[in-house]
Every structure is written in C-alpha cells, then in structure tokens.
Amino acid sequence: MPRKTCKQPAARITSHPILQFPRGPELTFYFEGQPMKGFWGETIAAALVANGVKVFRHSERHKRPRGFFCAVGKCSSCLMIVDGRPNTMVCVEPLREGVRVERQQGRGKL
Amino acid sequence: MATPGLSKTQIAIVGGGPAGLCAGIVAARLGARVTLIDDNPRLGGQLIKQTHKFFGSKSHYCGTRGIDIAAILEKELLATGAEVVLNTTVIGHFQPKTLGLASPGQFFKLAYDRLIVATGATENNILFENNDLPGVYGAGAVQTLMNVYGIRPGQRVLMVGSGNIGLIVSYQLIQAGIDVAAVVEALPKIGGYHVHAAKLRRLGVPILTSHTIKSALGREYVTGAVICRVDRNFKPIAGTEKKLQVDVICLAVGLTPLVELLSQIGCYLVYIPELGGLIAWHDENLATSVPGVYVAGDVSGIEEASTAMLEGRIAGAHAFLSLGGQSSEAARIIHEAKKELASIRQGPFGQKAARGKKILPSLAKFSSKGQGVCLASEKQT
Numbered sequence: 001m002p003r004k005t006c007k008q009p010a011a012r013i014t015s016h017p018i019l020q021f022p023r024g025p026e027l028t029f030y031f032e033g034q035p036m037k038g039f040w041g042e043t044i045a046a047a048l049v050a051n052g053v054k055v056f057r058h059s060e061r062h063k064r065p066r067g068f069f070c071a072v073g074k075c076s077s078c079l080m081i082v083d084g085r086p087n088t089m090v091c092v093e094p095l096r097e098g099v100r101v102e103r104q105q106g107r108g109k110l
Numbered sequence: 111m112a113t114p115g116l117s118k119t120q121i122a123i124v125g126g127g128p129a130g131l132c133a134g135i136v137a138a139r140l141g142a143r144v145t146l147i148d149d150n151p152r153l154g155g156q157l158i159k160q161t162h163k164f165f166g167s168k169s170h171y172c173g174t175r176g177i178d179i180a181a182i183l184e185k186e187l188l189a190t191g192a193e194v195v196l197n198t199t200v201i202g203h204f205q206p207k208t209l210g211l212a213s214p215g216q217f218f219k220l221a222y223d224r225l226i227v228a229t230g231a232t233e234n235n236i237l238f239e240n241n242d243l244p245g246v247y248g249a250g251a252v253q254t255l256m257n258v259y260g261i262r263p264g265q266r267v268l269m270v271g272s273g274n275i276g277l278i279v280s281y282q283l284i285q286a287g288i289d290v291a292a293v294v295e296a297l298p299k300i301g302g303y304h305v306h307a308a309k310l311r312r313l314g315v316p317i318l319t320s321h322t323i324k325s326a327l328g329r330e331y332v333t334g335a336v337i338c339r340v341d342r343n344f345k346p347i348a349g350t351e352k353k354l355q356v357d358v359i360c361l362a363v364g365l366t367p368l369v370e371l372l373s374q375i376g377c378y379l380v381y382i383p384e385l386g387g388l389i390a391w392h393d394e395n396l397a398t399s400v401p402g403v404y405v406a407g408d409v410s411g412i413e414e415a416s417t418a419m420l421e422g423r424i425a426g427a428h429a430f431l432s433l434g435g436q437s438s439e440a441a442r443i444i445h446e447a448k449k450e451l452a453s454i455r456q457g458p459f460g461q462k463a464a465r466g467k468k469i470l471p472s473l474a475k476f477s478s479k480g481q482g483v484c485l486a487s488e489k490q491t
Contacts, residue, residue: 013260013286018161018175021260046259054244054331065330067244071251072156073149074232074368091251094151 011050030100044090044101045071045078056080056090057104080104115218119145119193121429122209122222124200124371127155128415129407130228131183132422133429137226138190140430140440145220146192147211149199153187154180155230156250157415159257161285162278164416165303176415177257183419203375207402224402224429227372228422231365231386231408236270239325245332249279249362256286264358268335269293270323274414274459276362277306283360284313291354294321294337296344303459324351326359335359367409375400378476384466385411391473394448396425397432400480404429413463417454423447 013021024040031053038047045068048056055065056078069077073092082088083100086108090101121137123130126148138144152158160176171179188194195211202210209220233248235241245264247255249271252263267288269280272295280290293310298320300307307317320340327334339350367389373379377390378399390398390405397404406425407418424447427440455464476482 011262013256013262016260017285019177019257019260023260042259042261046255046261049255049263050259050261056244059242064242065244066242067331068247069235069251070233070248071254075248092150 011052027095027097029095029098032102033100038095040095042095044080044082044088044093044095044099046091047095048090048101055103058106060106063105079108081108086110116208116221117145117218118221119143120222120433121145121224121226121426122147122220123226123228123426124209125155125228125230125407125409126150126153126194126196127228127230127407127418128157128179128183129230129409129418129422129425130155130226131187132419133226133228133404133406133426134192134422135183135186135190136423136426136440136443137430138187138192140427140437141435142430142433144190144192145195145222146187147195147198147200147209147220149197151197153184153194153196156253157183159250159253160278160415161257161282171416171419179415200371203371223433224404225375226396226404226406226422226425226429227375227390227398227409228405228407228418228425229368229371229409231367231412233361234364234366235361236323236363238323240328240332241326243326243328243332244330245328245357246326246359246361249275249360252358252360253279253282256288257282262286262288263360264332264356265289266291266356267358267360268323268337268354268356269360269362271295271362271364272297272300272302272307272317272319273362273364274302274306276360277302277310279360279362280315281306281309281313284310284315288358290315291356292337293317294323295319296322296340298342322346323359327353332357332359365408365412367412369409372398372403372405372409375403376479376481377403378480378482380470380473382411382466382469384462384469391470391476393470393474395428395444396421397428398480399474399476399482402432403480411463411466413460417451417460417463420447420451420454424451 036051057066068091069075071091078091079087080090081102120143123146134146157176157180198213201212324336324338335354339347372390380391404425406421427443454460
C-alpha cells in the first residue's frame with residue numbers, strides 16, 4: 001500500500017495479521033498550542049495517544065493525572081478542553097482540522 | 111427556545127450492539143416500525159473491535175469474527191428499512207412513553223409503544239495503589255484503540271484477569287506488535303477457554319494464577335507494576351512481590367450493566383452478583399417490571415455476544431407480539447432462541463449467568479406499574 005513518507009510515530013500500526021487501517025486524510029490539530037498530526041476518522045484521544053500524549057487532564061482535588069480509561073464515552077476519565085469547550089469526552093470526539101485541544105485542570109469553566 | 115420536535119415509533123431500541131441489532135432485525139422483519147438509537151457514529155457496539163472468531167452456537171456465527179458479524183447485522187438491519195439514529199444519546203425518559211434524545215447541537219423527543227433497552231455494560235476497575243494513573247486502561251479500551259483506530263496503547267502490557275476477555279485481548283496485543291509481560295489471575299485457575307490460554311502460552315506469555323496486581327508505578331503515567339501472590343482468601347502474601355517493567359496495565363476484571371436509563375424509567379432493579387450487579391428484573395421474554403419495556407444483552411446480565419444476540423431476538427419478537435400482532439413466525443423465533451440460550455448456558459462459561467437468571471422469578475416483587483414493593487412478610491417490625 002502506498003504510504004506518505006512523512007514520519008509517523010511508532011504508535012501507529014502499519015501491518016496487522018487480520019486488520020487493515022485505511023486512514024483518512026491527514027489533519028493538523030493543536031495540543032496545548034503545539035501542532036500535531038492525526039487522521040480524519042479517528043477520535044481526538046486516539047490521535048493524542050498516537051502522538052505519545054498520555055495525560056489528558058488533572059483531577060480537581062488531588063491534581064492527579066488522568067488519561068483515557070474506557071475509550072467508548074462511558075467513564076468521563078478523558079475530559080479535555082476542545083476549542084474552548086470544557087468537559088469534552090475526547091475518546092468519542094472526532095478529530096477535526098485545526099481543532100485546539102488543551103488539558104483540563106479540575107472542573108471546566110464556562 | 112423552540113419546542114423540540116416529537117417523532118413517533120412503534121418499537122424504540124436503545125443501543126446498536128449485538129442485542130439491539132438483533133432485536134431490531136427481528137422486530138422490523140416481522141412488520142413493526144422500529145427506531146434504533148446509538149450514541150456512536152457506527153453500528154455494531156463492541157463487535158467492531160472483536161477480531162477473534164466466535165465459538166459456540168451452531169447457527170449463530172460460529173467461526174466468524176466479531177467485526178464481520180457487526181457488518182452482517184448492520185446490513186440486515188438496514189435492509190429492513192428500520193430507522194437508525196446515530197451519534198445520538200438518550201438523555202432522559204419522559205411520561206408517557208417518551209425518550210429525550212440529544213445529538214450534537216439538538217434535542218428532540220421520540221414517543222414509543224414498546225422500548226427495548228440494550229445499552230450494554232461498562233468496564234470495572236479494581237483497587238490497587240495508583241489505579242488511576244494514565245496507562246491503566248480497560249481491556250475493551252485497549253481493544254478499541256488498537257483494533258478500531260490502529261494505534262498501540264503502549265509497548266509492554268500487564269494484563270489483569272484471565273477470563274476470556276483478558277486472554278483474547280492479550281493475544282490481540284501481540285498481534286498488534288505489543289509485548290505482554292504477563293497475565294495475572296487472582297483465582298487459582300485460568301478463567302477463560304483453554305484454547306485462548308494455550309495460544310498465549312505457546313507464545314511464551316506467563317499466566318500467573320493466584321497472583322494479583324499490588325500497585326502501579328509512576329508519577330504522571332504508568333512506568334511499571336508490582337504484582338504478588340495471593341493466598342486462598344485473595345490476601346497478598348508478603349515477600350512475594352515482583353516488579354514488572356510495563357507502560358500499560360490492562361484491566362479485564364469484569365463489567366457492570368449500564369442500567370441508568372432503566373432506573374430512571376422506574377424498572378424494578380435487583381442486585382445479582384452472578385449477572386454483574388444491579389440489573390432490571392425481567393422475565394424469560396426479557397420484559398421488565400414496567401409494561402412495554404424490555405432489556406436484552408449485557409444490560410440484562412453480563413454474558414457474551416452470542417447470548418446478547420439471542421436475547422435481542424426474543425425481546426424483538428416478543429415486543430412485536432405484545433403490540434397485538436399475530437405471528438407464528440414470532441413465536442417460532444422466541445422458541446428457537448430460548449432453546450439455544452439454554453444450550454449455551456449449560457456450557458462451562460454459561461453456568462454462572464444461568465444461575466443468576468434462575469433467581470429472577472423468585473424476585474418478582476413489584477406493583478402492576480412495575481415499581482418495587484416491600485412484601486408484608488418482609489417488613490421489619
């Protein structure tokens with residue numbers, strides 16, 4: 001399969017005995033102001049993990065780091081600020097071109 | 111604000127996994143107007159990440175991969191002309207017989223005659239030090255990341271739990287090029303099918319029975335794990351701790367039914383450990399205590415996709431019959447599915463759920479409106 005020669009993080013699976021991953025067009029998004037690459041059709045959480053980001057937010061009381069846990073929009077572990085909107089479940093939020101994603105500290109402010 | 115739009119359907123189904131899809135296919139084929147709602151952008155529920163071939167019942171996709179079953183069921187449902195509403199969450203239940211639905215940017219209502227709740231289950235966590243660190247992931251979450259999106263969650267994984275999910279996901283991790291350091295199991299024997307365990311053993315993955323996880327290591331995310339032996343009462347044995355270098359701790363320690371909607375509707379809930387905890391009481395046709403409301407699949411008790419599909423068929427056919435339709439075909443579907451369910455539940459991995467389901471008739475203590483009642487004989491004096 002022809003593939004762009006741009007450098008991909010090792011987290012992306014390129015060969016698999018059963019599955020193929022036809023990725024959509026490449027997108028640029030911003031995590032804490034830093035540009036990162038992802039693909040159309042994946043979630044923000046998936047793109048972040050592919051870029052090596054594990055900590056998505058810090059908890060309200062003890063400032064504990066939080067990442068994703070269920071990845072299917074049930075557990076609320078992955079709440080982040082997306083284009084200024086807090087409490088967004090990034091594990092089910094589709095990645096969009098230019099979207100700005102930030103770590104949420106405690107509860108979100110509206 | 112404008113009044114939200116109201117639409118109507120005969121049979122509303124919440125959840126487009128194996129149970130909801132089968133309920134929809136059966137009910138729509140029999141002639142009911144069906145509306146199926148799912149919060150995901152695609153149908154299939156958790157089948158869309160299950161790359162393993164199914165075992166079990168002769169007529170139900172034995173030897174087919176979960177991902178392919180999802181595609182088959184989706185095609186069958188769409189062919190019936192049933193209405194499918196994706197990217198939409200049921201956020202509330204209103205009287206009479208109305209669901210409140212939210213999709214991005216809008217709220218609307220759906221009135222129904224019969225409701226089938228097939229919301230599935232959510233993954234359990236267990237207690238250990240640092241169990242909240244990023245890198246501690248549900249087994250299903252890891253499956254979603256690697257099998258749906260093609261992304262490795264990490265380099266080296268400790269799997270906690272040797273039930274079928276723990277064993278299957280461990281094997282899938284290896285297929286995705288990820289190292290599995292070990293599988294730990296608190297019980298003195300492996301929980302899942304021998305054939306899955308044997309595949310892992312052939313690949314050199316240790317399956318450590320009578321072992322548990324004691325703590326996750328790391329400050330911002332997982333950098334390791336401490337495991338130890340446990341005694342017969344599952345108490346850690348001091349001095350047996352072992353440190354493993356892993357960056358992912360994968361939890362395959364059971365599921366909890368997602369009963370929130372059923373609870374809000376007022377269905378009588380009962381606690382049955384064999385079925386995963388709190389579930390809506392239901393009869394053998396999957397009807398709950400509230401007239402016209404059905405359950406199917408994991409939300410009615412944790413089992414597996416094959417049983418979820420059969421329960422969906424029963425609920426779909428019975429909901430159709432309860433609308434007043436006469437159909438020998440519906441009766442036949444119910445009869446066949448019940449027979450197959452009984453046969454699966456006789457197997458070694460069905461017996462626990464079978465015990466749980468058997469308790470249900472004795473717990474039928476509710477009013478004609480479906481609310482739980484305290485029987486006079488049980489009142490404290």
